[in-house]
Amino acid sequence: MGGTFDEGTCGALTGALIEDGLVVDNPTIIKSNVKKIFNLFKEEYGSVCCGKIT
Numbered sequence: 001m002g003g004t005f006d007e008g009t010c011g012a013l014t015g016a017l018i019e020d021g022l023v024v025d026n027p028t029i030i031k032s033n034v035k036k037i038f039n040l041f042k043e044e045y046g047s048v049c050c051g052k053i054t
Helices: 011-023 027-045
Strands: none
Touching: 011 027
């Protein structure tokens, strides 16, 4: 994000996590969802670092 491609977290992942926080109204569920989304993303793309994915 913000041009930090070599070291920053992927904006698509960050957006997905933000969206979950906006839609879900339970902090416990949000935390669980974030872990799942983060881990699935990392498993699929091998990294959460924008520069490594692109």
